[in-house]
Amino acid sequence: MHSFGYRANALLTFAVTILAFICAIASFSDNFSNQAPSAQIQILNINWFQKQPHGNDEVSLTMNITADLQSLFTWNTKQVFAFVAAEYETSKNTLNQVSLWDAIIPEKEEANFWIQISNKYRFIDQGHNLRGKDFNLTLHWHVMPKTGKMFADKIVMSGYRLPNAYR
Amino acid sequence: MGLIGETIDSIKSIQIRQLLTQAISLGMIVTSALIIWKALMCVTGSESPVVVVLSGSMEPGFKRGDILFLRMSKDPIRAGEIVVFNVDGRDIPIVHRVIKVHERENTGEVDVLTKGDNNYGDDRLLYAEGQQWLHRHHIMGRAVGFLPYVGWVTIIMTEKPIIKYILIGALGLLVITSKD
Numbered sequence: 001m002h003s004f005g006y007r008a009n010a011l012l013t014f015a016v017t018i019l020a021f022i023c024a025i026a027s028f029s030d031n032f033s034n035q036a037p038s039a040q041i042q043i044l045n046i047n048w049f050q051k052q053p054h055g056n057d058e059v060s061l062t063m064n065i066t067a068d069l070q071s072l073f074t075w076n077t078k079q080v081f082a083f084v085a086a087e088y089e090t091s092k093n094t095l096n097q098v099s100l101w102d103a104i105i106p107e108k109e110e111a112n113f114w115i116q117i118s119n120k121y122r123f124i125d126q127g128h129n130l131r132g133k134d135f136n137l138t139l140h141w142h143v144m145p146k147t148g149k150m151f152a153d154k155i156v157m158s159g160y161r162l163p164n165a166y167r
Numbered sequence: 168m169g170l171i172g173e174t175i176d177s178i179k180s181i182q183i184r185q186l187l188t189q190a191i192s193l194g195m196i197v198t199s200a201l202i203i204w205k206a207l208m209c210v211t212g213s214e215s216p217v218v219v220v221l222s223g224s225m226e227p228g229f230k231r232g233d234i235l236f237l238r239m240s241k242d243p244i245r246a247g248e249i250v251v252f253n254v255d256g257r258d259i260p261i262v263h264r265v266i267k268v269h270e271r272e273n274t275g276e277v278d279v280l281t282k283g284d285n286n287y288g289d290d291r292l293l294y295a296e297g298q299q300w301l302h303r304h305h306i307m308g309r310a311v312g313f314l315p316y317v318g319w320v321t322i323i324m325t326e327k328p329i330i331k332y333i334l335i336g337a338l339g340l341l342v343i344t345s346k347d
Contacts, residue, residue, distance in 0.1 A: 005341075023314060027312065078227070078228065079227060079228055081228065081247075081264075081284065083246075083247060083266075085246045085247070091272075092271065092272060093269050093270055093271055093272060094270050094271070094272045095243075095268065095269075095270040096268065096269050096270070097245065097246035097267065097268040098246075098266075098267050099246055099247075099266035099267060102266075102284075104227065104228070104284060106227065121266060121267075121289070126269050126278070140246065140247040142247055142249075142264075144228045144229075144313075145312075145313075146315070147313070147314055147315060148312050148313070148314075149311060149312040150249075150310065150311060150312060150313070152247060152248075154247075
């Protein structure tokens with residue numbers, strides 16, 4: 001009952017149980033943080049707007065993205081993954097979401113940022129429905145913890161419109 | 168030397184009834200592990216409720232050796248979700264983020280494009296020949312939580328199977344030689 005084997009076994013079981021419990025509490029504490037992020041996106045320029053050889057519309061645009069995501073960081077946060085997606089509706093598809101830009105924010109200090117950039121990923125439609133299309137730009141964020149449950153949310157900004165003709 | 172002498176003594180003094188009892192307890196442990204696994208599959212709605220991260224394509228968020236908890240629901244698949252999917256013909260599941268979604272009006276079918284956070288390009292190179300989009304039936308679950316480092320046990324046992332055999336052999340020996 002007091003051999004080395006039994007003692008090692010008891011110690012290991014206890015250590016693993018306590019570790020699992022601590023991870024669960026750390027994750028649970030994330031529920032109590034007050035989160036008040038803010039963001040603004042401005043489209044500076046539509047660089048070009050064309051119909052591809054295989055029939056799909058493609059747009060390239062330059063955006064000005066300002067955001068303050070500092071309140072999302074807790075002590076249990078490893079990184080915040082932020083991305084901007086264009087969301088719109090077409091006659092064939094009820095919902096289209098196309099990610100235009102994303103960034104990994106590893107620290108709280110870097111979460112208050114301003115960036116001017118053209119779309120990192122190609123904005124291509126399934127079809128040629130983009131002329132004169134109204135769309136929303138949504139800033140999504142995904143809080144990835146050091147351990148436990150992940151949280152995601154978004155801010156929807158509407159009122160953007162693509163030009164009526166190719167250019 | 169004393170440990171080996173003790174072990175040989177205890178093997179000599181084995182009784183059949185005791186051995187059977189221990190075999191049954193071992194069987195109970197294995198079966199309850201299986202029951203817990205299947206129950207998890209039911210609760211989370213996913214074929215594999217827990218996966219181990221095998222590659223570095225989602226760093227620094229998920230490193231090799233982390234485990235992910237998955238959940239699958241009828242909710243539509245949206246951009247930004249981290250999904251686990253199987254490519255036709257490959258049996259290793261891939262854990263990446265959804266970056267494009269095109270959902271059909273009437274049928275609810277959806278075309279999905281994924282990309283690993285740490286990869287330069289999207290996953291079209293990983294999909295099957297000629298496949299441009301993932302569909303709902305490819306996706307096995309969404310990642311909802313994770314635990315760091317715990318998956319290394321599985322990675323070591325898969326990549327160096329000799330360790331698996333050593334562990335099982337040692338466990339078997341422990342069962343046979345322990346007095347209770």
